[in-house]
Amino acid sequence: xxxxxxxxxxxxxxxxxxxxxxxxxxxxxxxxxxxxxxxxxxxxxxxxxxxxxxxxxxxxxxxxxxxxxxxxxxxxxxxxxxxxxxxxxxxxxxxxxxxxx
Amino acid sequence: xxxxxxxxxxxxxxxxxxxxxxxxxxxxxxxxxxxxxxxxxxxxxxxxxxxxxxxxxxxxxxxxxxxxxxxxxxxxxxxxxxxxxxxxxxxxxxxxxxxxxxxxxxxxxxxxxxxxxxxxxxxxxxxxxxxxxxxxxxxxxxxxxxxxxxxxxxxxxxxx
Numbered sequence: 001x002x003x004x005x006x007x008x009x010x011x012x013x014x015x016x017x018x019x020x021x022x023x024x025x026x027x028x029x030x031x032x033x034x035x036x037x038x039x040x041x042x043x044x045x046x047x048x049x050x051x052x053x054x055x056x057x058x059x060x061x062x063x064x065x066x067x068x069x070x071x072x073x074x075x076x077x078x079x080x081x082x083x084x085x086x087x088x089x090x091x092x093x094x095x096x097x098x099x100x101x
Numbered sequence: 102x103x104x105x106x107x108x109x110x111x112x113x114x115x116x117x118x119x120x121x122x123x124x125x126x127x128x129x130x131x132x133x134x135x136x137x138x139x140x141x142x143x144x145x146x147x148x149x150x151x152x153x154x155x156x157x158x159x160x161x162x163x164x165x166x167x168x169x170x171x172x173x174x175x176x177x178x179x180x181x182x183x184x185x186x187x188x189x190x191x192x193x194x195x196x197x198x199x200x201x202x203x204x205x206x207x208x209x210x211x212x213x214x215x216x217x218x219x220x221x222x223x224x225x226x227x228x229x230x231x232x233x234x235x236x237x238x239x240x241x242x243x244x245x246x247x248x249x250x251x252x253x254x255x256x257x258x259x260x261x
Contacts, residue, residue, distance in 0.1 A: 036124045039147050072248065078178045
């Protein structure tokens with residue numbers, strides 16, 4: 001399989017994720033769209049890393065670290081969403097404007 | 102063991118279609134719970150693609166950490182909120198498809214076949230490069246995961 005097909009697929013996933021982030025106001029839905037973008041980025045990283053053996057190990061190491069950090073990011077954002085839901089009773093990001101001083 | 106090229110192409114097409122359809126459903130489905138479920142399907146399809154590219158270790162790590170921990174954490178957190186819609190029956194097709202997909206992913210990974218025979222990521226090589234070159238990033242990632250764990254425990258105990 002040519003790597004271009006993987007890159008095209010990652011571009012399609014990236015576009016869907018960007019559309020989701022731009023059109024949704026619910027915090028969890030925005031997080032889910034951001035996770036689609038993360039998956040697209042990971043796919044493109046590993047596609048390009050598979051082109052050469054010297055890139056492959058570095059790309060694999062970076063992918064391991066990125067997956068770990070993404071799991072941590074999900075935890076942080078979901079914690080913020082739960083706190084916001086307890087304080088405001090909604091997950092609408094427009095409500096965040098009220099937190100500004 | 103090398104599978105024929107046609108089978109690799111078939112697996113690529115199935116996983117690519119699944120990733121695209123699932124990501125569209127993540128964005129457009131009305132229920133957030135189902136959206137999170139479809140995100141896990143995107144993760145499984147991506148793991149399949151990683152193994153096709155010659156990264157079976159990364160594919161397993163993605164399945165364990167991302168699909169197994171992160172997406173499950175989102176699903177469980179949604180239960181803590183009142184906006185979660187009631188669970189509707191009729192998920193048998195989705196459950197069956199996820200079962201078949203998981204079996205396909207694991208069999209593909211365990212067969213250790215790479216689409217490009219020029220590259221195959223070795224576990225020892227990955228470990229050595231993580232410990233020797235990216236040790237600081239590994240420590241940062243570990244701290245981030247521990248912080249998330251503490252946040253989750255604090256929220257679960259309702260101390261905030």
